[in-house]
Amino acid sequence: MQRYLEILPLLIRLRVKSEMEYRGAYLLDRLAQIIAYGSAFATVWLIVNRFAMLGGWRWPELALLLSAQLLAYASGAALSFTQFRDLEEQVRLGTFDVLLVKPMSAWAFQVFSGFNIGYSGHIILGLGLMLWSLGQVEVHWTAFAVLYLVASLLSAAMVTAALLTMLGANALFLVRSRHLYSIYFGIWELTRFPLSIFPGWIQTLMLTVLPLGFGSFVPVAYLLGKPIPIFGDWAGIASPFVGPLPVLLAIAHWRYAISKYQGAGG
């Protein structure tokens, strides 16, 4: 077990090293992503600038929501998104079979050898915006509130990673899975805005089947004392503990997918 755990950091180091071979392109890519997310956030700012509020939220509050959304997504996706998005291609080409005969879990190898340091741009932007907005919003800061925010972000990262993993793992028995991601990212776009402005069926969807609402809206709304639809403050209290549920589900789903895997034939 210990040797097993020692391998994981090595896999990450290998990955970082190979990415750094193209340092110029790497930095340019990160810069472009920071600009792109910056301008997506700027559209939210433009709306609030014109209308003063969006669903009862002021700009610093929305900035906190946006930064939490980006941080939760980036930390979860670094361990899942590109790895499992590309699983479909590996299944089609048959290269996934190689992972099955390695003396370690195929999941662990896939996740850590593909650990995506490309999300560093997201993290820089997210942390910067979060630090700024935390200074602007009115929250009674206690050790408990800080702990709550950190735990909620971790839980949100788990939700992200679990959902992205499950979507991709479908490739093992459906062969195609890529288009499922557009459904995820469609819903994810909505998490840039307060959940309370959306129609009831979207709110329900985002607090149950695709629990992205817990990714940023619920904890931030709870901290700021904003109303949370459907579950009210109970959702706020639950948000640090939500993450492990989809993770357990993702583990079961992965086991099932592996047991059903037959290769793409040919």
Next chain:
Amino acid sequence: MYRAFALSAFQTQLAYRSQVWSYLFFALVIVVAKVAIWTSVYGNASVIGGVTLKQMITYAILAASILNAWEYAPLIRGIDRALKSGEIAIYLLRPVSYPLYLLASQTGDLAYGVLVAVLPATLIAILIYGILPPASPAYGAFFVGYWVLSFLILFLFAVLFGLAAFWLMTAFSLEWLLQAILWIFGGGWIPFWFFPEPLGSIARHLPFAWIGYYPTAVYLGKLTLEECWLYLVVGCGWAALLAIGVALLWRRARLRLVVQGG
């Protein structure tokens, strides 16, 4: 011949029908989001800055239709791949112009996008929210013309960015950069009349305005008919300038190109 390329692209897309549902879903979710945002900020007000909520909902549905009909990212990636893998040599050997070939095949993709994603998504959105008719039949006709121009300008930008990847080594960052620009200056999310000045005036004169803003603003009759003609000419000017840019860049890329291996 180019018509055959367009047809073939259309048929290739037809083979991936399973993606239609997710495509449709994505398009609809974006419309739902935008309508929810405008409904929320309007609150009880019926008119803000001379624009009604009904007009904003129409704007959201139409802008989403225009921008979802065709994806520029696969084109940028495709050009980048063709240049780096040497696949481009196939096109150089054929008696066709590569940029024109791209235009033809992307028109096929656009036709597919309109048919399977835009028409159903727009119809569903209209059933749910309703939509205003064009301000007058003349504005409706202008809308169609502006839509064609919108596709041309976005296409030219995508080719320009794709070819630039030849020098910058990373198509990824160019794709994100174009997305960043379009988010604000394409007018798909927020019409420029809600921008603070002078940002609004600047945005109205950048070529990106013709991608999302003008077609929709024209449909709603936010320009006089004289202005419609004027801005159509200016937009065509931008398109011509971009086309020259593509021609020049393609020539330089071709001269720089060394296809290795046999």
